[in-house]
Amino acid sequence: MIVLMSCNDRPGIVSILSDIVFRNKGNILDLQQHVEIEENRYFMRLSIDNSTLTNDSKNKIKEEINNSFIDFDAKISFFDEITPISIGVFVTKESLPLYDILIKHNSGELNCNIPIIISNHEDLKYIADNFNIPFAHFSIDADSKFDQEKKIIKILKDYKVDLVVLARYMQILTSNFVKNFTSINIHHSFLPAFKGKNPYKQAWDKGVKIIGATAHYVTEELDEGPIISQDVFPVNHNFSVKKLIEVGQNIERRVLTSALKSHLEHKIIIYKGRTIVFY
Incomplete structure (x- = not known):
């Protein structure tokens, strides 16, 4: 499962994301990030091991990420890399x-x-x-x-x-x-x-x-x-x-x-x- 996100930059973004994945028994394979300092904008690509997720846990992760970043002016996309x-x-x-x-x-x-x-x-x-x-x-x-x-x-x-x-x-x-x-x-x-x-x-x-x-x-x-x-x-x-x-x-x-x-x-x-x- 891939998550692409851009949002306003604030302390604790990675902590919020990793906590959501951990609580839903997921395993982070890769996390890449970039910050545009002049724009105060944060960009991230998160890869989560599909073998650790069920359909229910995927849906839960999506829901929690969306809800957690409502006040961050976030644009979030989720992808299933298994489906070509x-x-x-x-x-x-x-x-x-x-x-x-x-x-x-x-x-x-x-x-x-x-x-x-x-x-x-x-x-x-x-x-x-x-x-x-x-x-x-x-x-x-x-x-x-x-x-x-x-x-x-x-x-x-x-x-x-x-x-x-x-x-x-x-x-x-x-x-x-x-x-x-x-x-x-x-x-x-x-x-x-x-x-x-x-x-x-x-x-x-x-x-x-x-x-x-x-x-x-x-x-x-x-x-x-x-x-x-x-x-x-x-x-x-x-x-x-x-x-x-x-x-x-x-x-x-x-x-x-x-x-x-x-x-x-x-x-x-x-x-x-x-x-x-x-x-």
């Missing part, structure tokens, strides 16, 4: 991020279900077939975008998808879609630099000395969502745009998988448009 999240993976033509997700899923590194892969092209259908995952193709242009997204939303709901992962899906989602699903995107630059199209060409034009990738939650503002994970690699004047893309693709897959893993393991709290990511 279902994700829908969106792709276009770039295969590496998709392969990385599917391989890590097969190896057990990513605790999730992948019931559907969706694309606006058919280029990567063979990968879905190789992994025995249904593949849905929706051709999209300016005139068909809204109607096609309505069909995509329906199929995602039919498959009970909890999270959408944009694994180099080269389409901008409409506000209607963003409101329906939590989504994670991989952007091929070190945001907030080089937003939008062709970031590697933008980076080459500027003669950058590092390139990077950013995984973030999707909002209605393009490439402006809360950042989950980032990484960089040093480059120099000898790197062509093609070489930057080659190096960047390896960064992209690592960063996307890292962000997805943090989400699946309930390690992220969003606060005022940015993230606290526990490890």
Whole structure:
């Protein structure tokens, strides 16, 4: 059982939580915390051993935690990590991020279900077939975008998808879609630099000395969502745009998988448009 909480910072928070868990015969496996001193705000991720809990004790712990922090302006979420999240993976033509997700899923590194892969092209259908995952193709242009997204939303709901992962899906989602699903995107630059199209060409034009990738939650503002994970690699004047893309693709897959893993393991709290990511 995972508890994510943010609240006003006061002495005794950890004591209150540990006492509640102890009285309900639970065992704390891990507790990570962070304090924003300027905001007087406390953030915490608490992991409780499921083998020590019954359904009754879980419900009791939830009730007591909620009641104990009523006056703390608290935001509290409870998760059962035993039940995997279902994700829908969106792709276009770039295969590496998709392969990385599917391989890590097969190896057990990513605790999730992948019931559907969706694309606006058919280029990567063979990968879905190789992994025995249904593949849905929706051709999209300016005139068909809204109607096609309505069909995509329906199929995602039919498959009970909890999270959408944009694994180099080269389409901008409409506000209607963003409101329906939590989504994670991989952007091929070190945001907030080089937003939008062709970031590697933008980076080459500027003669950058590092390139990077950013995984973030999707909002209605393009490439402006809360950042989950980032990484960089040093480059120099000898790197062509093609070489930057080659190096960047390896960064992209690592960063996307890292962000997805943090989400699946309930390690992220969003606060005022940015993230606290526990490890």
